[in-house]
Each structure stands twice: as structure tokens, then as C-alpha cells.
Amino acid sequence: MTRSFVAEMNISHADLPLTPTIRTLEDVDLTAESQPLRSSDRAGPIMFYSVSNCSFPAFESALEDDHTVDDWDVTMEFSDRRAYQIYLSSAAKFTTPEIADLGLRVLSIRNTDRGWHLRLHAPDRERLGDYWQFCREEGIRWDLVKLYSTGPKAQSIYDDAEIPLTDRQREVARTAARMGYYEPEGASAAAVADELGISQSTLSTHLRRIMAKVFRHLFDG
Incomplete structure (x- = not known):
């Protein structure tokens, strides 16, 4: 399989x-x-x-x-x-056409307290990364809950798992998330940097390294 x-x-x-x-x-x-x-x-x-x-x-x-x-x-x-x-209405925003175009299959859709919980089947992790990028470009908040493989050696790949961040990177990530930096109407980079007592360029460097580790953990291999 x-x-x-x-x-x-x-x-x-x-x-x-x-x-x-x-x-x-x-x-x-x-x-x-x-x-x-x-x-x-x-x-x-x-x-x-x-x-x-x-x-x-x-x-x-x-x-x-x-x-x-x-x-x-x-x-x-x-x-x-x-x-x-x-x-x-015509004002409703959809992601299901993009899901289909990427070759992903919807297994279930149910609500959460702020939006929707999706279970998707994907032939590879790269397409999930493409879907994440699409949501980001559309201003849609996207939070991964669980990622697991199917097949003869099915295993959990991500289940709120520990990603190898340094203590400082973890502090930066938690502060950015707490302040809503990843949300369309959340805090600005300047506000997050000020909260952490660092420059915006230093914040940008931290966030790039954090996201690189997250995506290597989730979508490589």
C-alpha cells in the first residue's frame, strides 16, 4: 500500500x-x-x-x-x-475548490468554536504545505492539529508534538501566537517585537527559523 x-x-x-x-x-x-x-x-x-x-x-x-x-x-x-x-451567498469564502485542485480529499468537516475542523487525505505532505500557503495568502487562519501517515507502517507524525525549538524560539512563537500575529486582524510585527524587547528584523529572523523547523518537521521526508 x-x-x-x-x-x-x-x-x-x-x-x-x-x-x-x-x-x-x-x-x-x-x-x-x-x-x-x-x-x-x-x-x-x-x-x-x-x-x-x-x-x-x-x-x-x-x-x-x-x-x-x-x-x-x-x-x-x-x-x-x-x-x-x-x-x-456570493460573499462566502471557500477553500474546497483549492482542496480539490491540489488532489486532496475531504474526509470530514465539522465546526469548532471559531470556524471549521477539517480532516483531509493527502497523497503527500507537500500538497498539505501548498494548502497551508493558499490559506495564508487568503488571510485564513490555519492551525494543524494532527498529521499521521497511512499504509503498512501508519504512524503519528504530528499530534501537538514537540518540535525542536530552542527556548528562545519557543518564547517568540508563543508570544506571537498569544498576540494574534498569525491572524489577519492580530498584532503587528512591530507590536510583537516591542513585547519581546527585540527589533523587527530580529523578530523576522526568529520567525523564519521557527517556520523552517516546523515545516521540516511536518512536510519533509
């Missing part, structure tokens, strides 16, 4: 489908049951979601104020769960 990889990651951006609704409701459970489907009479695509662990009137009220949603229908209804057909 050819060795391939499964990655679990969290992605977040205010324009990803239903993200405003997710951020409005606490504890709602959403699972995407389809990939985006195009409709001849709609500007945006259609997706199907399974919804549970929430007040359905509250969920539908949140949809009313969600700029990524044009309309919806309830397609199935149970005591504790409903299936919704969601008509997404």
Missing part, C-alpha cells in the same frame, strides 16, 4: 460559510454533509449541514444575520437534530 497522509486542522475566517452563525451560538454542532453544489438560479452554491445541540429557532435567527447565507430549508427533522439545505 502506498504511503499517504491524513491531516486534521482548524481553519477560521469571518467569511467562511456559516462562521458568523458559529461564532454567535455556543456549543452548536455542525457537520457538512456535502461539498458545495452549484445551482442555476442562485448566485452562490448550496450545501447541506447536519445541526444539533442547539435551539433551532436560535440557529435560524443567527442565519438571518449571517452574511454568508442567502436562504435555507429544513430537509429532515428529528427530536435532537435537523438537516438544513443552506443557500450560501
